[in-house]
Amino acid sequence: MAISKKIREQITQGSWIRRMFEEGIALKKKHGVDKVFDLSLGNPILEPPPEFRTELLRLAQDETPGTHRYMPNGGFPETRAAVAAALAKETGAAFTAADVIMTCGAGGGMNVALKAILDPGDEVVVIAPYFPEYFFYIDNHGGVTKIASSDPDFLPDTDSLGRALTPRTRAVIVNSPNNPTGTVYPAERLAQIGQAIRRAESRFGTEIYVLSDEPYRKLLFTGAPFPFVLPHHARTVVVTSHSKDLGLAGERIGFLAANPADPGRAEFVEASTYANRTLGFVNAPAMAQRLVARIQDALVDVDAYRKKRDFLYGALSEIGYECVEPQGAFYMFPKSPMPDDRAFVALLQSKLVLVVPGTGFGSPGYFRLSYCVDDRTLEGSVKGFAEAFEEAKSR
């Protein structure tokens, strides 16, 4: 084979989610689609809000010459201004268009930011349980991933974070609401993260970014405002997308926003704009940029996700599963009733319920399920969860 050894290894060993996905396809072929309950994937199930279609139809009629041409690599000035205004309203921070770059989703944005700040061998700290793609994103730009741990309630352990910070640390990735746990990090913990980072900066004479990965920040069930990382560390970059809050995952539209409190942000934005171009994204899709500029206040029906959470959290708790109640996103991270999470996931699979072992998220002994599935799949999975729990107890 002519492909790189590293990529071959990453493809074969890298992704539990992908592995479960492939096993799911095989099981569905064997038993029939409606007999298999696949909770392994985080593909947003809710349709975009009605404002999306109205705007899309309007845009389709727009014959202004140049509408579909290249634009500045950071995006249309009017889209950046609309995003900055919405973010300023949400956060109270004085964002302007110059602080914002439109990106191909949060995944594209994270790659752009990492390319902008990493030299080969630089370190990026992620907090377990983590979104496994971070490893590949960091590796894409010559970085090295270091892992900090969480408390049993899945909030970052700030002592562990402090120990993970070294003279080579260039960034810490914070992901709240979290994939895979659904936990929302409270302001006090974010303040402690900021303090730990500043202690490391003054000890090592370095500058450390927080890359705040927030694609789930509007999928919140608490009723309380979202605790932003921004006030707790000046060198913070918001990385997000409209994949989940507008249900537009396939349209690849998101943005980066550098904290107005960061005096070095103009240089970061310049470097990220260059990275957006040279990574080959060139710019975020033009139609999607025009679209989201007009619907910044729209949102999918978050209550539908809350109802799904309530149903499954209630059903699993009743069976006896231990789980921290998710406060946002659309994932749950229950404790495996057997010490070996992979063995338990295999047992669940024998009941035709598909989830992902916690090992894949850096936290063995747990499993991740995604409840952004239709109600038939959710309801149908409960029997398998109950049977597997009983069998696990007797093993």
Ligand SMILES: Cc1ncc(COP(=O)(O)O)c(C=O)c1O
């Ligand atoms: C934590 C987290 N970050 C980033 C992404 C990337 O999302 P997108 O590139 O669609 O915005 C995802 C997608 O599942 C995610 O769960």
